[in-house]
Amino acid sequence: MSHPEMDELYELYVLNALDRDDAFQIDAHLEDDCAHCQEGIRAALQTTAALSVLADPAEPTKDLRRRTLSSIKPPARSRPWLVAIAGLSAACAALVVFSLWSATRMQQMRDQVSVLRGERNELRSAIELLTRSDTRTVQFGQTEETPHGRVLISSTGGVVFVGMQLPALDRDKRFELWLIPAKGAPEPAGMFRPNTSGESVHISSVPAERSTMAVAVTIEPWAGSPAPTTKPFLVVPLG
Amino acid sequence: MPSHEKADAQLIDLLRKRDAEGLAAAYDRYGRIAYSLFLRITRDQSASEDLVQELFIRLWNRGREFDASKGTLGVWILSIARNMAIDHVRSAQARLAGRSCSIELIDKLSMSAHSADPESIIDRARSVDAGFRNLNANEKRVLELAYFEGLSQSEIAARLKEPLGTVKSWTRSALGRMRRAIQGASAQESGNS
Ligand SMILES: [Zn+2]
Numbered sequence: 001m002s003h004p005e006m007d008e009l010y011e012l013y014v015l016n017a018l019d020r021d022d023a024f025q026i027d028a029h030l031e032d033d034c035a036h037c038q039e040g041i042r043a044a045l046q047t048t049a050a051l052s053v054l055a056d057p058a059e060p061t062k063d064l065r066r067r068t069l070s071s072i073k074p075p076a077r078s079r080p081w082l083v084a085i086a087g088l089s090a091a092c093a094a095l096v097v098f099s100l101w102s103a104t105r106m107q108q109m110r111d112q113v114s115v116l117r118g119e120r121n122e123l124r125s126a127i128e129l130l131t132r133s134d135t136r137t138v139q140f141g142q143t144e145e146t147p148h149g150r151v152l153i154s155s156t157g158g159v160v161f162v163g164m165q166l167p168a169l170d171r172d173k174r175f176e177l178w179l180i181p182a183k184g185a186p187e188p189a190g191m192f193r194p195n196t197s198g199e200s201v202h203i204s205s206v207p208a209e210r211s212t213m214a215v216a217v218t219i220e221p222w223a224g225s226p227a228p229t230t231k232p233f234l235v236v237p238l239g
Numbered sequence: 240m241p242s243h244e245k246a247d248a249q250l251i252d253l254l255r256k257r258d259a260e261g262l263a264a265a266y267d268r269y270g271r272i273a274y275s276l277f278l279r280i281t282r283d284q285s286a287s288e289d290l291v292q293e294l295f296i297r298l299w300n301r302g303r304e305f306d307a308s309k310g311t312l313g314v315w316i317l318s319i320a321r322n323m324a325i326d327h328v329r330s331a332q333a334r335l336a337g338r339s340c341s342i343e344l345i346d347k348l349s350m351s352a353h354s355a356d357p358e359s360i361i362d363r364a365r366s367v368d369a370g371f372r373n374l375n376a377n378e379k380r381v382l383e384l385a386y387f388e389g390l391s392q393s394e395i396a397a398r399l400k401e402p403l404g405t406v407k408s409w410t411r412s413a414l415g416r417m418r419r420a421i422q423g424a425s426a427q428e429s430g431n432s
């Protein structure tokens with residue numbers, strides 16, 4: 001793609017509204033640290049951020065202001081935590097409570113809550129998938145010390161990959177999940193990174209054909225690859 | 240917006256010093272618009288309130304990384320907010336085809352966005368509104384689907400039952416016109432000051 005072509009696409013790129021091929025071309029190009037494009041993206045962010053004023057004006061409650069601001073002041077620290085904890089799944093909450101022991105970790109904790117909230121949403125999707133009648137569940141892994149977990153797969157709803165003891169990744173790498181059909185090329189089913197404990201819940205709504213024989217996980221560059229570029233470190237047969 | 244409000248650059252100064260005043264002022268300046276954006280995208284009041292809290296906690300935690308000379312707090316806040324809201328409504332599908340511009344990249348690039356104009360986004364609301372009103376119905380529709388619903392070009396084409404090429408050309412012209420309206424407004428403002 002040439003620069004004049006890309007110049008027209010930066011807004012859509014930052015909105016994540018480009019189709020895969022176009023987005024990947026820009027991703028790949030940005031990895032070369034092109035100053036022209038970084039500038040183009042910064043300008044695009046100005047435009048897209050300004051579009052937010054098109055949302056119908058709504059008035060938040062006064063209480064929200066109080067809650068938001070008190071959540072960063074030391075004397076009132078506990079309250080938003082209780083709110084956040086209440087909203088999280090039991091497993092996530094246990095992690096939060098554990099970390100509250102250490103006041104020095106408060107800062108990291110706040111960032112984790114955002115992450116956990118995302119994971120909570122993912123778990124909701126996973127639960128939705130679990131209730132579908134065509135969902136298959138396959139466990140993988142031999143021991144607690146090596147990668148293990150389970151794959152939930154539905155030909156109508158998508159795939160949920162729950163992994164533990166996953167290997168740590170370089171900063172510029174992510175895992176890519178693949179659906180392996182009986183015939184033909186592996187189909188990409190999304191990118192993910194494990195948390196610091198080596199755990200990950202990855203949801204893909206790519207519908208898995210009935211002929212999907214296995215799922216596989218490879219390590220790929222951050223932007224992902226259209227076809228695996230490394231040997232899978234994990235293959236889970238579904239049969 | 241009343242003119243006595245602190246400019247973004249001053250807010251960044253306070254946030255960098257971890258002065259809670261800075262967060263309060265940032266909330267007073269951007270809390271309402273962020274909440275409106277969350278509500279428009281999620282259609283869920285309680286989710287929107289959670290997201291507002293999360294957004295400002297994130298801002299507080301990142302405060303030191305901002306550069307006051309850039310003065311682009313609004314770009315960061317509203318770019319991250321929109322991304323968080325779309326993630327919220329599309330959590331299961333969000334990792335699908337083409338969704339590769341990560342929140343980390345937006346984070347990084349919006350912190351160092353343009354320094355050309357000190358006007359905040361809110362001060363430009365009128366030109367944005369006017370620009371949007373001047374779009375034709377198709378341009379408005381595709382822009383809303385991309386921005387507020389987070390749909391990709393081909394998803395929009397499927398939703399509207401229009402050819403992809405048509406959707407691409409509507410989107411391109413909509414964004415081109417908005418870009419000119421927004422950047423034109425900022426050029427004019429800095430010219431006047
Ligand atoms: Zn370039």
